[in-house]
Amino acid sequence: MRSEIRVRVLFFASLRDLFGRGEDVWSLPEGATLGRLKEEIFRGCKAGDEVSKCLRFGVNQDFASMETLLQDGDEVALLPPLSGG
Amino acid sequence: MLWLQITEQRIATGALYQALEDAACGAVAIFEGRVRDHHGGRKVRDLDYECYRPMAEKILAKVAREAGARWEPAKIVVAHRIGRIPIGEAAVWIGVAAAHREEAFAACRFLIEEIKHSVPIWKRETYVDGSQAWVACLPA
Numbered sequence: 001m002r003s004e005i006r007v008r009v010l011f012f013a014s015l016r017d018l019f020g021r022g023e024d025v026w027s028l029p030e031g032a033t034l035g036r037l038k039e040e041i042f043r044g045c046k047a048g049d050e051v052s053k054c055l056r057f058g059v060n061q062d063f064a065s066m067e068t069l070l071q072d073g074d075e076v077a078l079l080p081p082l083s084g085g
Numbered sequence: 086m087l088w089l090q091i092t093e094q095r096i097a098t099g100a101l102y103q104a105l106e107d108a109a110c111g112a113v114a115i116f117e118g119r120v121r122d123h124h125g126g127r128k129v130r131d132l133d134y135e136c137y138r139p140m141a142e143k144i145l146a147k148v149a150r151e152a153g154a155r156w157e158p159a160k161i162v163v164a165h166r167i168g169r170i171p172i173g174e175a176a177v178w179i180g181v182a183a184a185h186r187e188e189a190f191a192a193c194r195f196l197i198e199e200i201k202h203s204v205p206i207w208k209r210e211t212y213v214d215g216s217q218a219w220v221a222c223l224p225a
Contacts, residue, residue, distance in 0.1 A: 012137055013207035014219040054221070058205065061140035077137055077205070081221035084136070084165060084206025085118050085177050085197055 003030045005072035007037065014080045015055075018047060028070060034059060035066035037076060054081050086160045087149045091141055091206075093168040096175045107159045110182040114189035116197045118177040120170050124220070128213045134167040134176060137205040141165075148199040156192040158183035163196060165206060176208075 004027050011019045028037060034057055042052045057064050058077035070076070088104055098117065105113050120132050149161050160182040170176050179196045183189040200206075208220050 010137065012205070013135060013209070017219075058137065058140050061137075061143050063203075077140065079137070079205050080207065080219065082202065082205060083208045083220040084134070084141075084204045085201040 004028065005030050005032065005070060005074075007070055007072075007074045007076050009037070009041065010075065010077040012077065012079060015051070015078045018045070018051065026076075030072075032070050033066060034064055034068040034070060034076065037070060038066065041078070051080075055079060056082075087146070087153065088160070088162045089142070089145050089149055090164045091136060091138060091145070092164060092166055094166070096164045096166050096178050098175060098178055101162050101164055101178055101180055104162050105160050105180045105182040107182050109184060110159050110189075111184055112186040112189035113180065113182045114186070114193035115181075116177075116179040116193050117175050118197070119175050120172050122172045124210055127210075129172065130211045130213050131169055131171050132176065133169050133209045133211070134165075135207055135209075136165075136167050140205045144204045145200070148196065148203065151199075152181070152192045152195050155195070156181075156183065156188040158188055158192050161192065161196070163200070165200065165204075167206065 006025055006027050009026050010023050016022050056079040059068050122129050158181045162180040164178045166176050181189045181192045209217055211217050
């Protein structure tokens with residue numbers, strides 16, 4: 001049986017409004033990519049398609065691509081379009 | 086020298102300006118981003134900034150080091166305020182001291198553009214009618 005990993009997911013700004021919370025924990029099969037996590041987060045989400053296209057992601061405080069392999073205990077941040085400065 | 090800060094306090098611009106003093110620098114370039122009272126034809130009452138602090142600090146440091154490597158200014162000072170900021174007050178303050186103006190201007194410009202496009206900070210506008218909206222920066 002494949003083992004599971006658990007990652008902490010952080011929602012910022014407009015995403016926090018959309019998902020109704022600032023953080024959550026997701027369980028995934030070992031070897032899951034960031035792309036897989038994104039699919040699961042946005043599955044069934046009404047505004048999901050449009051929103052998910054404009055997002056960037058951080059894994060352990062670095063920008064990450066969909067191919068990034070997640071590890072148990074990783075911190076994944078969903079980053080809507082930035083507006084600092 | 087790099088001096089970087091993300092703060093909930095009002096930006097102390099006088100102190101930051103003093104931090105750029107250097108007898109070897111003939112050029113000091115400053116960018117101050119202030120809260121504007123309008124956006125997209127709507128009247129803005131104030132702004133709320135939030136940030137993903139650990140990543141914002143990490144990326145800001147990386148951006149500042151890159152500016153340092155590319156233009157070799159003597160000093161870089163960056164302060165970004167978060168939380169509620171009233172109209173007219175500074176949200177971001179960037180100062181670069183270099184021997185010559187070409188490097189000072191270029192590094193300062195690079196820093197504000199990178200802060201806008203790669204540091205995880207977001208602002209939400211509150212309009213005079215009480216409605217609110219998150220601002221999205223256009224891609225570079």
